[in-house]
Every structure is written in structure tokens, then in C-alpha cells.
Amino acid sequence: xxxxxxxxxGKIKRVQKETSDVKTFTLAPLRGAGxxxxxxxxxxxIPGQFLEISVFGTxxxxxxxxxxxxxxxxxxxxxxxGSVTSALHNLRKGQVIGLRGPFGNGFPIKDxxxxxxxxxxxxxxxxPLRSLINYILDKRKNFERIIILYGAKNPEExxxxxxxxxxxxxxxxxxxxxxDEGDGKWKRNxxxxxxxxxxxxxxxxxxxxxxxxxxxxIPFVIxxxxxxxxxxxxxxxxxxxxxxCGVGKCGHCNIGPKYTCLDGPVFSYxxxxxxxxxx
Amino acid sequence: xxDWILYKEHTFPLIRRLNKHFEIIAxxxxxxxxxxxxxITSEHDVVLDFTNTxxxxxxxxxxxxxxxxSWKGKEFTLAPPRGAxxxxxxxxxxRIIFGIRPCDFSGILxxxxxxxxxxxxxxxxxxxxxxxxILLGCNEPQEHCFCLSAGTGPFLKRGFDIQLTDLKDxxxxxxxxxxxxxxxxxxxxxxxxxxxEEKEENIQTVREAERKFKEEVDFDLVAxxxxxxxxxxxxxxxxxxRCQNCGGCSxxxxxxxxxxxxxxxxxxxxxKRMRTWDSCTFSGYxxxxxxxNPREEKKDRVKRRFYHKLxxxxxxxxxxxxxxxxxxxxxxxxxxxxxxVMHEIMK
Numbered sequence: 001x002x003x004x005x006x007x008x009x010g011k012i013k014r015v016q017k018e019t020s021d022v023k024t025f026t027l028a029p030l031r032g033a034g035x036x037x038x039x040x041x042x043x044x045x046i047p048g049q050f051l052e053i054s055v056f057g058t059x060x061x062x063x064x065x066x067x068x069x070x071x072x073x074x075x076x077x078x079x080x081x082g083s084v085t086s087a088l089h090n091l092r093k094g095q096v097i098g099l100r101g102p103f104g105n106g107f108p109i110k111d112x113x114x115x116x117x118x119x120x121x122x123x124x125x126x127x128p129l130r131s132l133i134n135y136i137l138d139k140r141k142n143f144e145r146i147i148i149l150y151g152a153k154n155p156e157e158x159x160x161x162x163x164x165x166x167x168x169x170x171x172x173x174x175x176x177x178x179x180d181e182g183d184g185k186w187k188r189n190x191x192x193x194x195x196x197x198x199x200x201x202x203x204x205x206x207x208x209x210x211x212x213x214x215x216x217x218i219p220f221v222i223x224x225x226x227x228x229x230x231x232x233x234x235x236x237x238x239x240x241x242x243x244x245c246g247v248g249k250c251g252h253c254n255i256g257p258k259y260t261c262l263d264g265p266v267f268s269y270x271x272x273x274x275x276x277x278x279x
Numbered sequence: 280x281x282d283w284i285l286y287k288e289h290t291f292p293l294i295r296r297l298n299k300h301f302e303i304i305a306x307x308x309x310x311x312x313x314x315x316x317x318x319i320t321s322e323h324d325v326v327l328d329f330t331n332t333x334x335x336x337x338x339x340x341x342x343x344x345x346x347x348x349s350w351k352g353k354e355f356t357l358a359p360p361r362g363a364x365x366x367x368x369x370x371x372x373x374r375i376i377f378g379i380r381p382c383d384f385s386g387i388l389x390x391x392x393x394x395x396x397x398x399x400x401x402x403x404x405x406x407x408x409x410x411x412x413i414l415l416g417c418n419e420p421q422e423h424c425f426c427l428s429a430g431t432g433p434f435l436k437r438g439f440d441i442q443l444t445d446l447k448d449x450x451x452x453x454x455x456x457x458x459x460x461x462x463x464x465x466x467x468x469x470x471x472x473x474x475x476e477e478k479e480e481n482i483q484t485v486r487e488a489e490r491k492f493k494e495e496v497d498f499d500l501v502a503x504x505x506x507x508x509x510x511x512x513x514x515x516x517x518x519x520x521r522c523q524n525c526g527g528c529s530x531x532x533x534x535x536x537x538x539x540x541x542x543x544x545x546x547x548x549x550x551k552r553m554r555t556w557d558s559c560t561f562s563g564y565x566x567x568x569x570x571x572n573p574r575e576e577k578k579d580r581v582k583r584r585f586y587h588k589l590x591x592x593x594x595x596x597x598x599x600x601x602x603x604x605x606x607x608x609x610x611x612x613x614x615x616x617x618x619x620v621m622h623e624i625m626k
Contacts, residue, residue, distance in 0.1 A: 001401040005347045005540075005552070006365060030359070056350055057550045059542045061568065082568025096356045098365075215571055242567045244540050247398040251537030251557070252564060255573075257591035262397050 004247045007054045007098030012091050013073075018159040022124055023089055024066065024077040027099065045069050046106030047131035048238065048266045051076065052246045054098030058087040062243040062261070064128035065102065070138035077127040077159060103246040104265050107132050107236065112208045116145040118200075120221050122193055122213025123152050126159055128238050129212050133167070140172060147200055151178040151193030151213075155186050176200065193217065194224045204229030212238040222269050235269040283452035283463060283470040284477060285443070290450070293469045294322040297375055301411070304339055305377040306332055316376070327378055330421050331604065335383040335533035336376055340390065340406045341556075343530075347402065347540075349551035356548060369402055371409045378415045381442075382424070382604040385431035386533025387412070388438050392596045393536055411458050414442040418488050423605030425494040425618050431602040433488045444481050451481040496621040498589065498599055505590050510624050512578075518620065519578040521613030526558030528615070531606040534588070537564075559584050585620055 014026040045065055053076065054060040061084035067075035080089045091097070109132070117136060121129045129148075136143050148167060152158045158177065167173045176196045178189035189196060193213070209230055211221045218237050225235050241253035243261035253260035256275040258267075267275075285293065297303060298319065307324040309315040314329040316336040352363035379387075391407065394400035417424070417433035426432030435442060440459035444451040451473060454460050463470060473481075504510060529535040539557040544550040557564060560580050566572040574580050588600030601617050608616040 001399055001404060003367060003401050004398045005402070005554075006367060009359070009364065054542075054552075056356055056552075057542050057544045060540060060552070079569075085568055094358070096359060215573075240567065240571065241573065242565065245538075248396055249394065249398070249400055249536070249538070250540065250554075251559065252539075254587070254591075256586075257594050 004249075005100075005245070007052070007060070007100045010097050010099045012093050012095050012097065015091075015093060018077065018161070019157050021080040021089075022077060022157075022159050023080075024075050024160075025088065025091075026067075026073045026075050027097065028074075030096065045102035046109060047135045048106035048128055049102040049104045050128075050243070050246070050261075050265060051099055051101040052103065052243075053084070053088070054100075055084055055087040055091065056096065056098060059084050060098070060100075060244070061085065062103075062246055064131070064238070064265070066127040066130050068131050068134035068138060070135055077124065077130070079124040100246060103243070103261055105263065107210060107266050109135065113142045115143065116147070116203065116207040117143055118202055118207050118209040118225075119146075119148045119150075120193060120209065120211045120213070120225075121148070121150045122217040122221075123157060124159060125213035125217070125238070126150055127212075129210055130160060130163070132210060137167075137170075137173070144206065145174065146172065147174045147176075147202065149176050149178075149193055149196040149200070151180070151196070154179050154181050155183055174200065192220070194220050197224045197228065202228055202230075204231070204234075207234065209235045211236065215240055222272075226269075232270040232273065233268050236266050237269065237272065238265050239267055239272070241265070280454045280460065282473040282478060282481070283454075284473050285450040285452050285470055287448055287450065289469050290327070291322040291325070293466060294319075294325060294377060296466060296469075297377075298322065300373070302372045302374045303377055304336060304374060316379075325377065327415065329378075330417075330419070331380050331383070331606075333606075334531060335386055335604065335606070336379055337383075337386060337390070337533055339374070339376065339410070340387065340403050341536065341538075343556050345402065345554050346551045347554055349545075349549075351546075351549040354548060369405055371406050374406075374410045375413060376410060377413045379412055380604070381414055381416055381432035381435045381439075382426040382429070382602040383533050384412055384414050384435065384439060385426075385429075385602040386604070389534045389592075389598050389600070389602065390536060392598060393534075396596065411440045411462060414439045416442060416444045416485070416488070418445050418484060420488065420492050421605065422493060423608040423616075423618070424492065424603060425496055425605065426603035427489055427492045428494070428496045428498060429599055429601055429603035430498075434485045444484055446477065446480055446484060449477075451477060451484075494605075494618050496618050497625060498601075498621075501621045501624045502589050502593060504624055505586060514620075514623055515578045515582040518581045518613075518615050519576070521611075521615050522560060522577055522581050523612045524560055524562060524577070525612060526556075526560055527610040527612070528584075528607040529558035529560065530556055531610045533602050533604055533606075534592075534600045559587070581615070588617075589621075 009030040013028040016024040050062045050064045063076040066077040119129050167175045182190045241260040243253040244250040246261050248259045248262040303319050305325040306314045307317045313333045348365040348367050394403045439455040442453045537557045538554045565574045592600040
């Protein structure tokens with residue numbers, strides 16, 4: 001029987017500062033060529049899945065993988081908001097972490113081929129979406145339009161700034177960025193992310209939408225998407241719960257009869273609607 | 280399978296013999312006079328005229344505090360030397376739980392199902408698979424017992440290794456598994472085959488016990504009303520006022536499985552990851568980094584607790600999250616308890 005709580009050892013390969021309180025960590029196995037876990041192969045994951053990362057002595061917490069499985073590096077992007085995240089922010093290159101996973105269902109990558117894909121992200125919520133965005137961009141010809149709506153509190157808090165510039169330069173990506181409060185230099189949209197909806201035209205029959213952001217944002221975005229005409233089963237959101245064990249045992253992430261760590265963290269609006277008012 | 284008889288005067292010699300090969304966990308009198316499950320040092324420790332122990336024997340499979348792994352090494356978190364790794368302390372002995380009540384054993388059957396969903400919990404199953412259960416059915420249900428309504432007692436029809444029924448000077452012995460059969464065969468000189476009259480006596484004893492229940496609730500009706508949202512929010516509000524967030528109901532519950540994972544630093548570059556019991560009634564249970572808490576309101580937590588046990592768990596794997604042991608009735612400071620809540624909903 002496999003020990004489902006035992007992490008494998010890894011190390012921080014690289015640290016990239018995104019904002020004053022967000023860093024992207026590239027992870028590598030401590031020794032050997034690749035991470036292995038439940039599968040006896042190099043760690044392979046689906047965009048939208050998550051890892052349980054340990055900082056030994058502080059604890060363990062779940063983080064969405066922010067890199068794409070089509071890329072070489074395994075990355076997580078973390079905002080410094082609690083004890084484990086804060087301990088991670090203090091780690092330097094070469095230091096040891098523990099890793100379990102990948103866990104969760106991930107995005108429905110098989111179902112969305114040939115469709116327009118609309119992303120709506122808020123703040124650090126762009127991290128899991130980035131995994132899917134880069135996955136799709138690496139398989140660009142399999143998809144139609146790619147529309148990314150991204151909002152943050154202010155220009156400084158936009159994450160993946162270099163990558164945003166890259167996406168903006170591409171002719172086959174439609175990127176719209178907004179901030180709640182601009183500064184002197186900000187020339188783009190000011191307002192919450194839903195204000196970007198009026199600036200795009202989406203054919204609801206041809207589109208899937210993926211939403212990730214702070215809990216307060218999600219219901220408003222879903223409401224907007226439903227108004228555009230997207231069907232409930234074509235709208236997906238990452239729900240945020242404290243998935244302590246990641247394997248459906250500890251109970252912390254349950255919503256209705258579902259476990260966010262097993263049945264999610266990606267849920268269609270159709271599923272969420274049935275999960276009572278708890279979300 | 281054939282049924283057997285164990286004379287009461289042979290019970291202690293049997294336990295003494297079993298104790299040579301197994302660790303025996305049985306009801307014993309604790310220091311404060313309560314009856315508790317504990318490993319015995321002698322067969323004379325065992326108390327068999329008890330109603331039920333104050334805690335179910337859940338902790339022998341899912342301990343209240345448990346080290347999952349530990350780490351140690353010069354500069355472990357900086358540059359661990361080759362070979363340095365995480366140490367798992369999990370070791371078990373072959374064990375027999377003697378005298379477990381059918382309701383509590385049903386709690387174990389529930390945990391078996393839960394801890395095998397999607398991924399097997401290796402800590403639980405390593406202990407579980409090394410344990411044999413000898414049940415003692417209940418001739419005298421107590422005031423708060425409602426296992427008959429829950430379908431988990433006072434006697435079980437299957438699932439156990441061995442089940443004993445008290446026939447005054449003898450125990451009627453039923454075998455429910457291969458493990459149980461092998462044990463009886465190995466110690467067959469303590470047993471003799473049950474007669475037809477004794478078989479009938481056993482059936483009568485079970486029937487009599489079933490007639491003695493004072494508490495009766497309808498699990499299906501309650502679940503249906505809850506699923507159809509026919510329960511007024513005011514009920515949960517009223518219960519929330521009574522709830523003291525103590526977690527006692529979870530700790531005494533044979534089916535509560537939630538846990539927390541925490542790290543304990545035991546020295547420089549040395550520490551352990553532990554799991555400890557947790558409770559969905561605690562306000563920090565769903566709180567996340569950054570402060571967002573989906574079940575901040577006590578009302579939502581209390582409601583969640585009952586929906587989980589009575590609606591969601593039957594949906595997930597066909598078993599109620601309540602075995603009718605009645606412990607939450609006597610434990611809750613605010614007199615919130617399962618049968619009381621169910622009666623409110625049934626009204």
C-alpha cells in the first residue's frame with residue numbers, strides 16, 4: 001500500500017519575483033531526473049491540478065501548478081498570505097521542500113478542442129489559468145479564439161508581467177487587462193474584471209470559459225458569462241478550499257457531497273449550482 | 280456457517296490464551312472508574328458487564344495524535360546528506376478487539392469504506408488489517424441508544440469476525456469471516472457446537488433486546504426532508520446558539536474521520552508531521568490563508584455537520600454517518616444531539 005501522506009523531497013531550482021508579495025518557484029527533485037508519485041513515471045499533470053507542498057517544520061499547503069505540462073519546468077506561483085506561503089517566500093534557491101501530487105481533476109482539456117476559449121482571471125487567480133493558457137498556446141492550432149480577461153487591484157499586482165506582454169504581442173491571443181485602481185501611468189481599463197465583458201464579443205455557442213480569482217469575484221463573473229449566453233456546463237471555475245490532505249481524507253475541503261480535492265478543484269457551473277449555497 | 284457455544288467460565292482462559300499471540304484490547308476499568316478500551320495486561324482486567332465505553336475504540340486505528348513521518352539530519356532543509364529522508368514510524372502488532380459493541384464496530388465498517396475512497400489510507404489499513412474483532416451484542420440497550428433505527432445493532436447479521444450473544448451462563452458464538460473461522464478452529468477446545476435449542480434461544484434474545492429500545496428515529500424520512508430542503512433555517516439557527524464549538528461530538532463519534540495535519544519542530548533540523556483529530560464545528564476548520572472562511576457562521580457549520588452525516592455520506596457510499604451509539608447525546612454541552620435533531624426534523 002502506498003503511503004499517501006509521505007512527500008518526496010525536492011528543492012527550489014529558481015525563484016522569480018512577480019509582485020511585492022507573489023513569487024514563482026521552479027521545483028526540481030532533490031536527486032535523480034524527475035519527480036515520481038502515484039504514477040511510476042516522471043510527474044505528469046493536467047493543467048488545473050495541484051500539488052501539496054511542504055516546508056518542513058512549518059507545514060503543508062495545496063498550490064495549483066502554474067506551469068504547463070508542455071513545458072520543462074514545474075512551477076507554482078504563490079502569494080504570501082499565510083504561514084506556509086510566508087515560509088516558502090523565505091526559501092532560497094537550493095533549499096528543500098516536500099512535494100505530493102499531482103491531485104485533483106484539472107481542466108477538461110479533452111472536451112475543449114476546437115472551441116473558443118475565454119479566460120477570466122483575478123489577481124493570483126491567473127496562476128492555474130496560466131498553466132492552461134500556455135498548454136493551449138503550445139497546441140495553438142487545435143483551438144479557435146483565445147480571449148484572456150485579467151484584472152488586479154492595481155498595476156503593481158499584475159502577475160506574470162513579462163508573459164502578459166508576450167501574450168499581448170501575439171496576433172492569435174486577445175488580451176484585455178484591467179485594474180481596480182490605476183496609477184499615473186496606467187492607460188488601460190480601470191474597473192473590476194466584469195467591466196471587460198462589454199469590450200469583447202463572444203459567440204456563446206462556440207466558447208468555453210475558465211474562471212479563477214478571489215471568492216468574491218467568481219459569482220459576478222459567472223453571472224456575466226451566463227448573461228452572454230454561455231451554457232452552465234461550459235463555464236468552469238476553480239474553487240478555493242483548504243485541501244489539507246489532497247486525497248479526500250481530512251474532510252476540510254468538502255462542499256456538499258463533493259470533495260474539492262477529488263471532484264475538483266475545477267467545477268463546472270452546472271455542478272456548483274447543485275452544491276447548495278455554500279460556494 | 281455453524282454456530283458455537285462458549286461457557287462464561289471459559290472466557291477468561293480463552294482471553295489468556297489469545298493474549299499469548301495477540302495484543303488484546305478490551306473494555307477495562309479506567310483510573311476514574313469509567314469503562315474504556317485499552318490493551319490488557321491480564322485477562323482479569325477485562326470487564327464484560329458494561330453498557331458501553333465512554334469512547335469508541337476508533338483511536339486504535341485512527342489515533343487522536345499520530346506521527347506520519349519525521350525528519351532529521353544535519354542541514355536537512357538546506358542540503359540533506361545522501362540517504363537522508365523521511366522516516367515513517369508505522370508499526371503494528373496482531374490485535375484482537377474483544378467486546379466491541381455492534382454500533383462501534385459499524386463505525387469501523389464505515390471508516391473502512393471512507394478511508395478506501397479514491398486512495399487507501401495506509402496508516403488506517405495497516406492497523407485495521409492486523410485486527411480481529413470479537414463483538415459483544417447488546418441485550419440491554421440504554422436510554423440514548425438508537426442503533427436499531429440506524430441498522431447497526433443491537434446485534435449484527437454480518438461484517439464481524441466473531442459475534443457473541445449473552446445467554447446468561449454461556450455466550451452464543453457466531454462466525455462472520457474467514458479470520459473468525461480460523462480463530463475458532465485454532466482454539467476449538469474452548470467451544471462446542473450450538474444446539475438447535477440454543478440457536479432458538481439466541482433468536483429470542485435478539486428479539487427481546489430489540490423490543491427494549493426507547494429511542495426510535497426514521498433515518499430515511501429525515502434524509503428525504505433534508506434533501507428536499509424542508510427543514511427550516513431557524514432549526515439550524517437555534518442549534519447554533521447551543522453549540523459551544525467544543526468538538527466533543529466529533530471526538531466521541533465512531534464515524535468522525537476528519538483530521539488536521541501539523542508540523543512539530545523537535546530540534547534543530549529535526550521535526551515531525553502529525554495528524555490530529557479535527558472537528559467541522561471548529562471555526563478554523565475551513566479557514567484559509569488570507570482569512571477567507573466559507574463556513575464562518577456557526578449555523579452553517581452545525582447544518583453542515585448534520586447534512587454530512589445524514590444526507591451526503593449515504594449518497595457517497597451508502598452508509599449513514601451515524602451508528603446510533605448515543606454518545607453525542609451525553610457529551611454535548613448544549614444538548615444538541617443526533618436523535619433530538621432528527622425528531623425536530625421528523626415533526
